[in-house]
Amino acid sequence: MAETTYLDANELVINMGPQHPATHGVLRVKLNLDGERVMGSECVIGYLHRGVEKIAENRTYAQFAPYTDRMDYVAAVTNGMGYVEAVEKLLGVEIPSRAQYTRMILAELQRIASHLLWLGTHALDLGAMTPVFYTFREREEILKILEKYCGARLTTHAFRIGGLQYDLYDGFEREVVAFCDYFMPKIDEYEQLLTTNRIWVNRTRKIGVLSGEDAIAMGVTGPVLRGSGVKWDIRKAQPYEAYDQVEFDIPIGEHGDTYDRYLVRVQEMRQAVRIIRQCVERLAPGPIFGKVGKVIKPPVGEVYHSIEAPKGELGYFVVSDGSTNPYRVRVRPPSLINLQAFDMMARGHLVADIVAIIGTLDIVLGEVDR
Amino acid sequence: MLENAFNVVMAHPLLLAVIKILIVFAVLSGIVAYLVYMERKVLAFMQARLGPMRVGPWGLLQPIADGLKLLLKEDIIPAGADKFVFLLAPAISVLAAFTVFAVIPFAGNFYISDINIGLLFILGVSSLGIYGIILGGWSSNSHYPLLGALRSSAQLVSYEVAAGMALVGVLLISNSLSMVEIVNRQQQMGVWNVFLQPLAFVIYVIAAVAETNRNPFDLPEAESELTAGFHTEYSGFRFALYFMAEYTNMVLVSCIAVTLFLGGWLRPFSSVHALDFLRWAPPVSLVGAAVFILWLGLQSRVPLERYFFVALALGCVAVGVIISYPLILNAVQGIFWFGVKVLAFLYAFIWYRATFPRYRYDQLMNVGWRWMIPLALANLIVTAVVRYLLSAHTPASPVAWLLR
Numbered sequence: 175m176a177e178t179t180y181l182d183a184n185e186l187v188i189n190m191g192p193q194h195p196a197t198h199g200v201l202r203v204k205l206n207l208d209g210e211r212v213m214g215s216e217c218v219i220g221y222l223h224r225g226v227e228k229i230a231e232n233r234t235y236a237q238f239a240p241y242t243d244r245m246d247y248v249a250a251v252t253n254g255m256g257y258v259e260a261v262e263k264l265l266g267v268e269i270p271s272r273a274q275y276t277r278m279i280l281a282e283l284q285r286i287a288s289h290l291l292w293l294g295t296h297a298l299d300l301g302a303m304t305p306v307f308y309t310f311r312e313r314e315e316i317l318k319i320l321e322k323y324c325g326a327r328l329t330t331h332a333f334r335i336g337g338l339q340y341d342l343y344d345g346f347e348r349e350v351v352a353f354c355d356y357f358m359p360k361i362d363e364y365e366q367l368l369t370t371n372r373i374w375v376n377r378t379r380k381i382g383v384l385s386g387e388d389a390i391a392m393g394v395t396g397p398v399l400r401g402s403g404v405k406w407d408i409r410k411a412q413p414y415e416a417y418d419q420v421e422f423d424i425p426i427g428e429h430g431d432t433y434d435r436y437l438v439r440v441q442e443m444r445q446a447v448r449i450i451r452q453c454v455e456r457l458a459p460g461p462i463f464g465k466v467g468k469v470i471k472p473p474v475g476e477v478y479h480s481i482e483a484p485k486g487e488l489g490y491f492v493v494s495d496g497s498t499n500p501y502r503v504r505v506r507p508p509s510l511i512n513l514q515a516f517d518m519m520a521r522g523h524l525v526a527d528i529v530a531i532i533g534t535l536d537i538v539l540g541e542v543d544r
Numbered sequence: 545m546l547e548n549a550f551n552v553v554m555a556h557p558l559l560l561a562v563i564k565i566l567i568v569f570a571v572l573s574g575i576v577a578y579l580v581y582m583e584r585k586v587l588a589f590m591q592a593r594l595g596p597m598r599v600g601p602w603g604l605l606q607p608i609a610d611g612l613k614l615l616l617k618e619d620i621i622p623a624g625a626d627k628f629v630f631l632l633a634p635a636i637s638v639l640a641a642f643t644v645f646a647v648i649p650f651a652g653n654f655y656i657s658d659i660n661i662g663l664l665f666i667l668g669v670s671s672l673g674i675y676g677i678i679l680g681g682w683s684s685n686s687h688y689p690l691l692g693a694l695r696s697s698a699q700l701v702s703y704e705v706a707a708g709m710a711l712v713g714v715l716l717i718s719n720s721l722s723m724v725e726i727v728n729r730q731q732q733m734g735v736w737n738v739f740l741q742p743l744a745f746v747i748y749v750i751a752a753v754a755e756t757n758r759n760p761f762d763l764p765e766a767e768s769e770l771t772a773g774f775h776t777e778y779s780g781f782r783f784a785l786y787f788m789a790e791y792t793n794m795v796l797v798s799c800i801a802v803t804l805f806l807g808g809w810l811r812p813f814s815s816v817h818a819l820d821f822l823r824w825a826p827p828v829s830l831v832g833a834a835v836f837i838l839w840l841g842l843q844s845r846v847p848l849e850r851y852f853f854v855a856l857a858l859g860c861v862a863v864g865v866i867i868s869y870p871l872i873l874n875a876v877q878g879i880f881w882f883g884v885k886v887l888a889f890l891y892a893f894i895w896y897r898a899t900f901p902r903y904r905y906d907q908l909m910n911v912g913w914r915w916m917i918p919l920a921l922a923n924l925i926v927t928a929v930v931r932y933l934l935s936a937h938t939p940a941s942p943v944a945w946l947l948r
Contacts, residue, residue: 210905301759301902307591373760373901526904 185213188525192221196299196529199539203516203528210524215517219510222543230503235261235470236335238503243329245507246541248291250330251284251320252483253541257503258335259414260479260490262464264472265335269464273337274415275453276462279350280323280332281415282446282453286357287316288484288536289439289446293364296436296533300377305367312360315353319346336466347454354447361443368436378433382519382531385430392515396486396508398535401438402430408482420452432534439536471498485509485536505544509537564656568645576791577607583894590898601849602840617780622684625777629683634778634785637676641792643669648799649724651809651878662723663715666800667708673789674700680786681774692773695763695905700755702912707751709920713744713927714804727808734815738805743923745805747916752797754912756790758893760900761908798889799882806885809878823873826880830864 186207192200200221206214226245230238242257243250255277262269290313294306317327322343324332333339368374384394389402399406407424409417425441427434472494480489486508495501512535519531553559581596581603588595596603621630647662649655659665674697681693714737718726730736738745754761763773775786802808813819834857841853867876903911 297901301762302900303587303759304591304898307593311592367899368901371901373903373907376907377901377904524904524906 190528192218197532198295198537201513201532201537201539201542203532205520205525205528207525210526212520212523212525212528215520215528217513217516219513219539219542222539224544226544227503227505230500232499234498235472235500238500239333239335240329240331242505243331244540245505245544246288246483246485246488246509246538247328248538249284249288249484250326250328251280251332252288252481252488254331254333255281256479256481256483256488256490258333259481260477260492261335261470261472262466263479264475264477264492264494265466265470267336267464267466269337270461271416271456272458272460273462273464275457276338276342277333278415278417278420279450279453279457280320282450283316283319283350283353285446285484286443287313289443290316292439292533292536293436296530296536297368297374299529299533300374302368302371302374305364308360308364308367312357315356319349319353322346322349334463335470337461337463341462342457347457350450350454354451358444358447361440365440369440375433377530378436378534379431380429381432381523381527382534383429383431384515384519388518389430389515392511392518394486394512394515396482396484396512396536397435397438397442398486398512398515400424401427401435403427408480408487412480414479414481416453416456417449419456420449422449432530435534469498471496480506483508485538485541486512507541507544509535509539509541513537513542561656564654565646568650568656569642572642572645572792572795573788575795576788577611579791579795579890580610580787581607582890583897586891586894587898590895601844601846601852611784614781614784619780619782620777622686622777624685626683626685629679630777631782633676633680633683634775634782634789635676636679637673637789638785638792640669640671640673640676641789641796644796645799647723648796649727649803649808650799650882652724652727653875654879655724658722658724660725661721663711663721663726663804666723667704667711670793670796671704673793676786676789677774680778684774684777686777689774689776692776696757696774699757699761699763699908699912702909703751703754703761703916706912706916706920707748707755709917709924710741710744710747710751711804713741713920713923716924716927716931717741723803723808727803727810730807731810731814736805736807736810741805741923741927743919744927745801747920747923748801748805751916752801753893753896754908756793756797756893758794759897760903762897762902763905763908794890794893795886798886798893801889802882802885809882811877811881823877824868826873826876827864827868830860830867834858834860834864 188205188207189202190205191197191202197203202218202221204216204218205212224244226241229241233241239254239257242253246253290309294309294313297303297305320330320332321327323346324330324340384392384398384402386402386404389399389404394402395406403426405424405426408414409422410424422445425438425445427438474494474496476491476493478489478491480487482488487506488508489506491502491504491506492500493502516531516535519535520528523531553563584606585595585603596606599605599609621627644666646656647659647665649658677700678693678697681689681691681696684690714726715721717737717740718729720726720729726737733740753759757763775783778786807814811819811822811825813822837853837857837860841850841857844850844853867873
């Protein structure tokens with residue numbers, strides 16, 4: 175064994191997590207420090223691994239759907255949506271337009287809820303304790319709508335393969351529009367607290383910079399990619415459901431720093447409200463279920479389907495061997511792939527910035543580990 | 545007999561001082577305890593929630609419950625700690641914070657002592673509080689407390705320079721270090737120092753927030769990075785002492801700011817006799833408080849709570865009536881206005897906490913050394929030059945003094 179000489183040891187290794195209030199779950203980060211400066215980092219994951227993909231092989235197609243809710247547990251609606259759409263693609267069924275618009279409304283509401291959670295906790299990490307209470311107040315309204323629709327607030331299992339299990343409850347449209355009217359001024363309120371706040375700008379500008387090329391090279395998606403100035407949104411690039419029939423913009427950042435990603439997500443909430451309003455207008459009475467049999471038995475084959483989840487590209491690769499159980503389900507979780515860029519973003523920053531960088535990536539460990 | 549006792553007290557200044565000290569200490573401890581309650585309530589209302597509601601009506605007994613809990617907790621001393629220093633450190637912090645109140649004039653007729661170097665005394669003794677922090681962090685013999693203590697003391701020392709420089713500006717225009725004299729001087733000039741020294745006031749307020757380790761400068765306690773900072777290893781009542789020291793310091797810096805910049809116990813526009821009706825403010829505000837309490841009480845569905853609130857409201861009215869007697873009304877003027885101003889300051893402290901994110905350590909040092917201290921120095925130089933030019937015709941000009 176080589177003799178340790180402490181005189182040369184100018185790098186100090188410290189451990190952050192898995193039990194740490196700012197790692198948003200059970201992420202463990204090993205930091206190589208030179209003083210307070212981060213020279214390198216290593217993310218240790220797997221503390222929340224539950225073998226979701228393996229479970230899929232022992233369940234029928236329909237039985238697996240609720241498990242997807244437990245991956246990104248703060249955005250269960252979009253998680254389920256990606257899976258049911260993948261299986262529908264495999265089956266080759268068309269789903270009716272009422273079901274499509276309902277799915278879009280709920281998915282966009284979920285996007286807002288997910289971004290609200292992110293905004294509150296990100297601000298809390300940086301010492302601003304008030305936004306989290308405001309964002310949770312509005313998130314509560316969304317959860318109430320979800321609960322009224324499907325009975326669950328968090329792990330919703332909102333959609334079925336082939337359409338919807340329940341039709342919308344009476345007054346759904348009115349409540350959703352009322353929420354949109356109520357919510358828009360609230361976004362301005364959050365922005366008033368943070369956007370031009372000197373300390374907030376100081377803490378986020380030029381922190382965790384990710385250039386457009388690097389972002390693409392690392393495979394990051396979602397708001398993290400768009401914050402780096404790359405105009406890529408699967409809702410536009412490969413439209414699913416009826417996203418090609420609604421109008422919305424893709425907000426992008428300029429510098430790829432934490433502040434830009436903050437702005438992008440805030441803008442995305444406004445765009446989500448815009449989409450919801452259009453969908454509510456087009457919601458017409460009609461069937462809510464496509465032609466799917468009682469027993470789901472897709473033909474032999476494989477399919478990859480991805481959607482724009484709140485955190486980025488959420489992809490499902492489903493292989494069918496013709497039986498009632500999927501042969502293999504592989505999930506491409508946005509959080510895991512986005513976390514890859516962490517080291518690149520963290521290098522050269524101070525320890526206090528690590529908290530900001532973890533926050534800006536908006537990871538959910540349930541999805542990273544699956 | 546009462547008269548007799550009064551005469552005895554008056555004949556022995558030492559006895560009088562002891563009584564005053566006891567009053568100040570008791571009232572201050574109560575204020576500090578309820579300041580925590582006020583902070584939790586105000587923060588809660590700013591954040592769309594209710595705050596403590598369970599212990600007593602509207603959570604009014606919460607501070608007492610918290611204090612009792614901390615008293616009854618086990619007092620843990622880490623195995624590797626330097627025991628003597630570990631036990632001593634919190635006492636230093638709280639002692640330094642309380643001692644300074646000896647020279648704060650709460651009213652023109654109520655202060656413990658008025659020494660001619662009052663301001664120096666304040667700066668000197670309050671700096672001792674840093675020892676409590678650094679010794680506590682060091683004697684814990686643990687990494688996080690040590691780092692927290694280093695950060696704290698670096699922060700306190702740097703912002704103390706800025707605060708001290710800002711106060712020197714006031715000194716120059718007041719011609720005195722005595723706290724009572726500084727307030728009297730503001731009365732003579734007919735204008736509060738804040739209007740003569742606005743920059744110094746702003747610098748002092750910012751430095752005061754930093755010195756009390758409050759948001760946005762609450763780095764020593766940055767939970768998301770450093771756990772609890774210097775008092776990580778402290779538990780039970782020793783932790784409570786640190787907690788008390790922090791809140792006492794909040795009251796203290798508010799008192800200093802009010803005395804030096806906002807006219808101390810003087811009522812707003814004290815030289816404008818058209819506004820003399822303002823001296824009715826104490827009883828009127830008490831009656832207002834009574835109405836508010838009654839309104840709160842009527843909302844409660846618990847009978848006991850309703851009786852309590854009604855009794856409290858009646859008590860407020862009774863006190864209001866008592867202090868309406870001219871003699872007493874004149875006596876409470878000073879303490880009332882002083883209290884109102886200090887409360888406003890404390891409210892602002894809580895307001896900052898609800899509004900601002902936290903500075904990063906290097907940014908905090910940047911703000912302190914690159915902005916606050918140069919600005920305070922510039923303010924000091926400008927004040928001195930103006931002061932010199934204004935008094936150049938008098939023989940006691942600084943140059944003459946230097947040449948002498």
